[in-house]
Every structure is written in C-alpha cells, then in structure tokens.
C-alpha cells in the first residue's frame with residue numbers, strides 16, 4: 001500500500017542550521033491499517049508525513065503509494081490519493097469562504113476543476129446529510145464563513161473534507177493538539193467513526209499516549225529522524241500508556257550520556 | 271461632455287481596472303504592480319488596431335488578451351522563478367514600457383476619426399432617438415451622444431462583472447478564491463496553486479488592459495504615460511467600494527468595486543472643480559489610500575484602549 005524506502009531529508013544542508021530531519025527511513029504499511037506515529041519534539045514525525053504528502057521532495061529514497069511511484073510527484077498531484085488534516089485548525093479550511101464552498105472544493109479533491117457550477121442542490125443536500133452526523137448544528141449554517149467557527153468545528157469539517165472522496169491514504173498530523181480536551185475528544189471520536197466506516201488507511205501523528213494506545217493497530221516511535229520502535233501484532237495489543245512513557249524515559253536517559261557513548265549505544269541498541 | 275457625465279463614464283470604464291486590482295490585491299493578496307504597464311498595453315494594442323481600421327470589438331478583445339499575457343508573465347516570474355511578487359510586477363511593468371512604445375511606434379497614438387466602441391454606441395443611439403439632442407435622464411440634462419456612451423459603458427461593465435461573478439462561482443473560480451484565502455488547504459485538495467496564481471493574474475491584468483482599451487477609445491488616444499498611478503487609483507476604488515458595501519460577499523464586493531470607482535471619479539471631478547491643482551491629484555490619492563489602510567487599525571487600537 002504505502003511503501004517508503006530509504007528516504008532522507010536534510011533541511012538547510014551544509015549550513016550551520018543543517019537539520020537531518022529524516023535519515024534513511026524505510027517503512028511500509030498495508031491497505032486498511034491504521035498506524036500511529038509518536039516521538040519527541042523535532043523527531044521528524046511531521047517531516048515524515050510531509051514527505052508522503054509531497055510538501056517537499058525527499059533527497060534520496062522512493063515513496064510508493066497504491067503501486068504508484070509518487071516520489072517525484074508534486075503535492076497537488078498526490079492529493080488525488082491522499083487526504084489530509086493538519087495540526088492547525090486554520091490550515092485546513094479557507095476562512096472567508098462558506099462551509100458549503102469549502103466542502104464543495106473538497107468534493108473535487110484531485111479532480112479537474114473547470115467551469116462547472118461549484119454548488120448545486122444535490123451537493124448541498126448531501127452536505128447537509130453528512131454535516132448532520134457531526135451533531136454540531138452546522139447543517140443549518142452552510143452559508144456561514146468557516147472563519148467564524150471554533151477550532152473544533154473547523155477540524156471536524158476538515159476531517160469531513162479530507163475523507164469526502166475516499167482517500168487511498170489519510171494523513172493526520174496531531175489534528176487534535178490545538179483543541180480543548182472536549183473538542184479533541186469529539187474530533188477523535190469522529191475520526192474513529194469515519195476511519196472504521198470507510199475502512200481507511202491512516203497514518204496519524206499524536207502526542208497523546210492515550211490516543212496512541214486506544215486507536216490504530218500499530219505504533220511507530222521516531223527519534224532524531226529515525227524509526228526507533230515499531231510495535232505491531234501482539235506486542236502492540238499488549239502495550240499500555242506506561243510502556244510508551246517508559247520508552248520515552250529511556251530515550252531521555254540516553255540523551256544524557258555523552259554523544260559518543262550515546263552513538264555507540266544507539267548503534268548496538270537499534 | 272459635462273464634468274459629471276464624463277466622471278461617470280470614466281468611473282465606469284475604470285471600474286474594470288478596479289475589478290482587476292480587486293482580484294490581485296484582495297483575492298490573491300498579491301501586490302501586483304504590472305497594472306501600470308498592462309493598462310497602457312491594452313490601450314496601445316487597441317489604439318494601433320483601430321487606426322488600422324480593425325473592428326473595435328476585435329481591437330478591444332486583443333487588448334484584453336495582451337494584458338492577460340502580461341499578467342501571466344508576472345505570475346510565471348513569481349511562481350516558477352520564485353521572485354518576490356512585487357519584484358515580478360516591477361520587472362514586467364518596466365519591460366512593458368518598452369513593449370508599449372514598440373506597439374505604438376511613438377509615445378502617443380491619437381484615434382482622430384477611427385471607428386471606436388463609443389462612436390458605434392453613438393451611431394446606434396442616433397438610430398433610436400432622432401429628435402432632440404438633449405435628453406433628460408432622471409432630471410439630469412444630458413447630451414444625447416453622451417447618454418449613449420455612458421449607457422453603453424454601463425452595459426459593458428455590467429456584462430463583464432456578471433460574467434466575472436459567475437466565473438468565481440465555478441469550480442475553477444472557487445478554487446482560485448481559495449488559493450488566495452489558504453494556499454496550503456487548496457494544494458492539499460489537489461489544485462495547482464502556481465497555475466491558479468498565473469491564471470488569476472492573467473485574468474486580473476486582462477481586465478485592467480480591457481479598461482485601458484476602453485479608456486483609449488473614450489478619451490481618443492493611447493499614451494505611453496497613461497498607466498502611471500493606476501494601481502493606487504484602482505486600490506482607492508476598491509477601498510471605497512468595500513466601505514460602501516461593508517460585506518464579505520462576492521457579489522457585493524464586485525458591485526462595490528464598480529461603485530467605488532464611479533464615486534472616486536466623481537469625487538475627483540468635484541475636487542478639481544473646486545480648484546484642486548491637477549498636479550496634486552496623485553499625491554492626494556496616495557494619501558487617501560494610506561489613510562484608508564491605516565485608519566481601521568488605528569481606530570481599533572483606540573477602541574481597545576477605550577475599553578481598557
């Protein structure tokens with residue numbers, strides 16, 4: 001399904017600001033699987049998702065999605081296969097445009113956009129139906145500007161937009177991190193419903209160990225641009241929040257060692 | 271023509287400029303200064319073709335196309351060569367100065383007896399009304415010819431702005447508006463943002479050149495200097511329009527830009543009548559735009575202080 005082979009990405013190469021955000025990462029996931037990525041700040045989780053989404057082209061390596069090599073595809077072309085929800089609720093919607101217009105744009109994700117009328121009655125009815133399932137009372141406010149909604153409402157709509165046309169792959173980058181706990185729960189609940197209903201293939205980044213344990217069927221832990229742990233199958237089923245926390249603690253202890261010893265330890269460890 | 275009538279006609283013609291500026295500045299948030307070259311380009315292409323006896327409609331459309339190409343060039347410089355938006359516009363505007371001189375062959379092309387859209391409007395009008403040469407329109411004493419020129423301009427601008435409104439409600443047009451609003455979002459939904467910007471600037475400068483083509487026909491000449499200050503004039507109209515309609519809705523904003531342009535021209539005409547030195551016009555317009563841009567923020571700051 002998604003296959004990542006030896007990808008690397010270095011930002012600002014050969015400068016003092018050089019960041020090796022992804023270092024020879026390989027990873028593959030099957031159709032219908034739900035993989036959760038966790039890791040410390042700056043470990044490369046977003047960079048990994050961005051590499052798949054095509055925000056930038058990787059320096060080396062190959063990315064294959066649905067048997068298509070998309071390594072050199074620009075971002076907008078990959079959008080034919082990928083649906084996306086960002087961390088920032090402002091990123092996923094056009095604020096001055098109405099709810100209906102935003103959804104209509106999403107209803108043509110990856111399709112040609114010509115001189116056809118953007119909003120028609122059928123589409124509006126369909127929207128009302130799908131928005132009603134959010135239970136946010138937004139179905140009567142289709143013509144309101146999205147900018148007037150709360151962050152939680154915007155994320156819920158972005159999720160609806162990203163999955164309006166069933167994507168081959170859904171990317172969620174800490175899409176509840178900017179929300180208050182109640183809205184975050186609501187959006188997570190909604191994500192779960194949509195993902196199971198449409199049997200979507202999902203790659204999701206989260207900071208919440210609770211979410212990592214409750215959702216998905218596989219957990220990947222990143223550190224310094226590399227995959228550190230990959231929990232699948234029985235190991236994944238057994239894992240608890242405390243286990244994940246202790247793995248973070250492990251990393252923290254290792255970081256305290258001197259760099260040379262740490263490097264050696266890491267070589268032996270991984 | 272009397273002062274008010276000509277201000278009205280000018281306002282209508284330059285409302286296409288305002289619509290172009292609205293697209294680049296407001297929809298795409300792109301400070302596009304290509305305007306000053308493309309309005310002249312539209313006038314130059316149209317004037318030269320008219321002098322050669324080509325039908326005014328074809329000449330006018332050619333002006334539109336020329337402006338579109340100029341805008342697309344700015345878009346390519348910005349998106350493909352990653353130049354700053356302002357710089358892209360400055361480069362194309364500067365290059366257009368030479369291009370316009372080449373198109374015209376000299377710095378000024380008078381239209382003298384050439385057949386133009388206004389002269390056609392007058393001809394058609396003359397067929398309908400044969401009697402008096404002075405009309406009374408809503409208590410406004412009008413020369414018959416002027417009436418038809420203003421009427422034709424009104425019709426033309428209405429058709430163009432209705433088309434524009436419909437365009438911005440299509441799938442393509444909506445994606446364009448979203449590009450200005452949130453490029454990250456529309457890219458994630460599969461639209462080619464670079465393409466949208468290039469197309470949008472082409473449309474914007476096409477309209478601006480169309481305005482130039484009409485302006486040349488209306489005033490009876492094209493001049494290589496006629497673009498100077500046009501960005502600020504367009505902006506002033508857009509700002510007045512926004513204040514008039516006070517709304518975010520597309521249809522009202524388009525209507526507002528047109529009304530803003532007409533009101534702006536009327537204000538200018540009145541100021542000139544009151545003895546404003548024409549040389550000060552651009553200075554005063556620039557000051558007006560400056561004030562209009564900073565006043566809302568200042569007022570908001572004042573209010574916040576007052577609340578505290």
Ligand SMILES: Nc1ncnc2c1ncn2[C@@H]1O[C@H](COP(=O)(O)OP(=O)(O)OP(=O)(O)O)[C@@H](O)[C@H]1O
Pocket residue numbers: 011012019020021039040041042043044045046047048
């Ligand atoms: N566009 C960019 N330009 C330069 N450096 C970048 C860019 N994007 C990411 N980085 C750097 O790459 C590293 C990995 O960043 P990334 O955003 O992938 O981390 P993350 O795991 O998502 O962290 P967080 O949990 O804070 O979101 C960081 O050091 C970051 O500063």
Ligand SMILES: [Mg+2]
Pocket residue numbers: 045046047
């Ligand atoms: Mg991140």
